Amino acid sequence: MVAIAVLVAMAxxxxxxxxxxxxxxxxxxxxxxxxxxGVSVTLELTVASMAIGVVLGxxxxxxxxxxxxxxxxxxxxxxxxxxxxxxxxxxxxxxxxGALFPTLGLGVPFGPEFVxxxxxxxxxxxxxxxxxxxxxxxxxxSEIVRAGILSVGEGQVEAAASIGMRRMSIMxxxxxxxxxxxxxxxxxxxxxxMLKSTSxxxxxxxxxxxxxxxxxxxxxxxxxxxxxxxxxxxxxITSVLMVGQFYIERHYARxxxxxxxxxxxxxxxxxxxxxxxxxR
Amino acid sequence: MSNDALMVKARNVHKxxxxxxxxxxxxxxxxxxxxxxxxxxxxxxxxxFLRCINHLEKIDAGTIKVDGELVGYRQRGERLFELSxxxxxxxxRAIGMVFxxxxxxxxxxxxxxVMEGPVQVLRRPKExxxxxxxxILGQVGLSDxxxxxxxxxxxxxxxRVAIARALAMQPxxxxxxxxxxxxxxxxxxxxxxxxxxxxxxxxxxxxxxxEIGFAREVGDKLIFMxxxxxxxxxxxxxxxxxxxxDRTRSFLSKVL
Numbered sequence: 001m002v003a004i005a006v007l008v009a010m011a012x013x014x015x016x017x018x019x020x021x022x023x024x025x026x027x028x029x030x031x032x033x034x035x036x037x038g039v040s041v042t043l044e045l046t047v048a049s050m051a052i053g054v055v056l057g058x059x060x061x062x063x064x065x066x067x068x069x070x071x072x073x074x075x076x077x078x079x080x081x082x083x084x085x086x087x088x089x090x091x092x093x094x095x096x097x098g099a100l101f102p103t104l105g106l107g108v109p110f111g112p113e114f115v116x117x118x119x120x121x122x123x124x125x126x127x128x129x130x131x132x133x134x135x136x137x138x139x140x141x142s143e144i145v146r147a148g149i150l151s152v153g154e155g156q157v158e159a160a161a162s163i164g165m166r167r168m169s170i171m172x173x174x175x176x177x178x179x180x181x182x183x184x185x186x187x188x189x190x191x192x193x194m195l196k197s198t199s200x201x202x203x204x205x206x207x208x209x210x211x212x213x214x215x216x217x218x219x220x221x222x223x224x225x226x227x228x229x230x231x232x233x234x235x236x237i238t239s240v241l242m243v244g245q246f247y248i249e250r251h252y253a254r255x256x257x258x259x260x261x262x263x264x265x266x267x268x269x270x271x272x273x274x275x276x277x278x279x280r
Numbered sequence: 281m282s283n284d285a286l287m288v289k290a291r292n293v294h295k296x297x298x299x300x301x302x303x304x305x306x307x308x309x310x311x312x313x314x315x316x317x318x319x320x321x322x323x324x325x326x327x328x329f330l331r332c333i334n335h336l337e338k339i340d341a342g343t344i345k346v347d348g349e350l351v352g353y354r355q356r357g358e359r360l361f362e363l364s365x366x367x368x369x370x371x372x373r374a375i376g377m378v379f380x381x382x383x384x385x386x387x388x389x390x391x392x393x394v395m396e397g398p399v400q401v402l403r404r405p406k407e408x409x410x411x412x413x414x415x416i417l418g419q420v421g422l423s424d425x426x427x428x429x430x431x432x433x434x435x436x437x438x439x440r441v442a443i444a445r446a447l448a449m450q451p452x453x454x455x456x457x458x459x460x461x462x463x464x465x466x467x468x469x470x471x472x473x474x475x476x477x478x479x480x481x482x483x484x485x486x487x488x489x490x491e492i493g494f495a496r497e498v499g500d501k502l503i504f505m506x507x508x509x510x511x512x513x514x515x516x517x518x519x520x521x522x523x524x525x526d527r528t529r530s531f532l533s534k535v536l
Contacts, residue, residue, distance in 0.1 A: 155383040156383060156385065158336055158377075158379070159383035159385070159442075159445075160396075161336065161372060162334060162336070162372060162446070163372070163373070163376075163396065163397035163401060163445065164369050164370065164372045164373035164397060164401040164449065165396075165397070165400060165401055166366060169400055174385055177387045178385075178386065
């Protein structure tokens with residue numbers, strides 16, 4: 001205990017007294033328009049990509065469990081491809097799709113096209129970012145949803161089938177609501193992971209938090225202070241997400257647990273009460 | 281007996297799990313309004329046969345007709361073709377099933393469990409279904425439990441909700457798969473009471489059970505299965521008091 005306390009004190013002293021950390025500069029930029037714009041883009045990308053990932057992930061998970069081998073096979077191939085290549089590479093591929101297909105069009109397969117557009121106008125940075133992040137996330141989410149679906153007992157499906165329900169409505173009405181308990185915790189994890197993965201979009205390029213930070217330090221050469229400032233922002237948002245995750249998990253534990261886990265405040269109060277009685 | 285009074289007609293039903301022959305040529309006729317109890321040692325194929333009747337299990341040979349229609353299959357010439365998922369679901373509506381472990385939907389209240397089929401499958405208006413579901417819950421003695429979730433009910437209460445859920449579909453046939461085997465002894469009576477009332481109301485029932493007393497008093501026909509075949513069948517009182525096969529006798533000596 002004492003050793004840890006001494007080490008923490010030494011680290012804090014080193015960080016706070018070292019002029020090269022340049023804390024005042026970080027304070028100056030922390031709420032600047034550029035950084036705040038980057039933060040909001042990062043948040044928007046996180047939410048939108050997760051939405052794409054969750055919806056497509058559910059579809060893929062259901063496809064994967066289909067008795068039809070073509071349907072389950074295509075879902076398997078999707079997961080294989082999008083999980084098997086680096087996210088950064090996928091982002092760069094989407095951003096540079098124009099190199100492979102200079103134009104994209106709508107029309108009769110192998111026949112005439114009705115609408116044709118330049119690929120780079122059709123896929124600007126933001127679309128490339130959403131495609132890259134969302135489609136990659138869907139591969140991971142599909143495995144999470146599949147685990148959730150498999151966690152619901154076969155008896156539930158049989159009972160629903162015995163009252164004449166069809167496969168899709170069994171999935172929607174009976175299986176997925178019960179699978180949520182298993183799906184939510186890792187999805188919270190994925191959201192936090194997604195928040196940080198959006199920084200890769202800086203290489204698409206598209207201006208989000210990291211790109212905005214880089215814009216600043218290429219002008220003032222304060223690389224480390226600016227990166228630390230960005231890290232603090234990421235940590236801050238992650239902390240907010242963690243609180244959200246705790247309460248969502250607690251919500252889905254209802255009915256499945258006899259007593260809900262205590263909230264941090266309840267824990268704190270219990271600890272304080274313990275200390276109190278120990279002192280007396 | 282004329283053919284149209286038959287609710288269930290099974291002909292030479294075979295079922296394999298891998299190399300294991302679970303059903304080895306089952307022939308059974310159940311008349312309209314009849315209560316048939318099926319007993320036998322575990323692994324005798326009685327539950328599997330019950331599950332074949334509403335096509336929760338596919339069969340490898342033979343035919344099963346419910347109310348004159350093949351279940352799960354369509355016959356063309358000598359061959360059987362499996363029906364589409366939609367058609368199978370449609371035929372299951374008329375066949376209620378009650379499971380050993382209740383299998384209530386845990387995220388729905390008792391009332392919602394009973395309403396689920398009529399609303400989602402039959403597309404009946406919610407208000408009408410709610411009224412009817414309350415009536416049925418009343419019939420199984422659970423009027424005061426409609427807002428409870430399954431985890432807040434005893435096993436016996438859960439099983440009665442499960443019976444109500446099946447009845448809400450107004451089935452022509454009810455299948456019971458060891459409905460009291462997972463219950464504490466003091467709760468068995470309530471469930472059997474509901475089943476007895478149902479039998480008296482004229483429902484056609486096939487009951488896989490270990491409750492010999494129920495089979496004797498409520499059953500019209502008793503079937504003893506072993507090794508995937510029907511070893512003996514007949515009037516419950518006669519079979520129970522004077523079994524004609526050694527295997528029936530040795531089984532009964534263990535359970536009575």
